[in-house]
Amino acid sequence: NAGVTQTPKFRILKIGQSMTLQCTQDMNHNYMYWYRQDPGMGLKLIYYSVGAGITDKGEVPNGYNVSRSTTEDFPLRLELAAPSQTSVYFCASSYGRGNYGYTFGSGTRLTVV
Amino acid sequence: TQLLEQSPQFLSIQEGENLTVYCNSSSVFSSLQWYRQEPGEGPVLLVTVVTGGEVKKLKRLTFQFGDARKDSSLHITAAQPGDTGLYLCAGAPSKAAGNKLTFGGGTRVLVKP
Numbered sequence: 001n002a003g004v005t006q007t008p009k010f011r012i013l014k015i016g017q018s019m020t021l022q023c024t025q026d027m028n029h030n031y032m033y034w035y036r037q038d039p040g041m042g043l044k045l046i047y048y049s050v051g052a053g054i055t056d057k058g059e060v061p062n063g064y065n066v067s068r069s070t071t072e073d074f075p076l077r078l079e080l081a082a083p084s085q086t087s088v089y090f091c092a093s094s095y096g097r098g099n100y101g102y103t104f105g106s107g108t109r110l111t112v113v
Numbered sequence: 114t115q116l117l118e119q120s121p122q123f124l125s126i127q128e129g130e131n132l133t134v135y136c137n138s139s140s141v142f143s144s145l146q147w148y149r150q151e152p153g154e155g156p157v158l159l160v161t162v163v164t165g166g167e168v169k170k171l172k173r174l175t176f177q178f179g180d181a182r183k184d185s186s187l188h189i190t191a192a193q194p195g196d197t198g199l200y201l202c203a204g205a206p207s208k209a210a211g212n213k214l215t216f217g218g219g220t221r222v223l224v225k226p
Contacts, residue, residue, distance in 0.1 A: 031212050035216075040122075040218075041219075043203075043216040058213070090156075099143065099161050101158035104157070106153070106154050107155055
C-alpha cells in the first residue's frame with residue numbers, strides 16, 4: 001500500500017523557472033492538501049481540494065496553482081519561481097469531513113537560486 | 114486565523130527521563146491531532162483527541178485534550194532515543210472547514226542515549 005507518493009524528492013530551480021510537483025494517493029481519499037514547511041516552522045496550507053474538480057486556496061496560495069482532475073492526483077504548479085518559494089513541500093490526503101487524520105507524502109525539497 | 118503555539122520549541126533530555134510538550138490556542142478546536150516527523154519524512158499521525166478532557170494513551174505516550182478544547186499536551190514517560198523527532202500538534206477549527214488543519218510550530222525532541 002503506497003499511500004501518498006510525491007515526486008520529485010529534490011529539485012533546484014533557477015529564478016523565473018516553472019515546475020510541477022506531483023502528488024498521487026491510492027487510498028481513495030476525497031480530500032487532498034498541499035503544505036509548505038520552512039526551516040524551524042510548522043506547516044502552512046497552500047491549497048486544498050475536497051474532491052475531483054474542486055480546489056480552494058489556503059493560507060499562502062500566491063505563486064502557486066493546483067488542479068484536481070482525478071481523485072488520485074493533485075499536482076502543484078509553481079510559476080515564475082522565486083527564492084521565497086525555497087521550502088519543503090508536503091502533499092497530504094484525508095478520508096473526508098470530520099476528525100480524520102492526514103496521511104502525508106515524504107516531501108519535495110525545493111531550492112530556488 | 115486560528116493559531117496554535119507549541120512549547121517548548123526544543124527539548125533535549127537523557128534516555129529514561131520524562132517530558133511534556135504543550136500546545137495552546139485562544140481558539141476552540143473540534144479536535145486536535147498530534148504528529149511525529151522524522152528527518153526527510155512527512156509527519157505521521159500519532160493520535161486524534163476529540164472530547165474536552167479526553168486522555169489517550171499510546172504505550173509510553175499520553176495525550177490530553179483540555180476541558181475547553183483550546184489546548185493539549187503530550188507526555189512521554191521514560192523517553193527512548195527512538196522518540197527523537199519533531200512533534201507537531203494540529204487543530205481542526207470546525208467540521209465545515211474542509212477538514213483543514215492548523216499546525217503548531219513544532220517541538221523538536223532529542224533523546225540522548
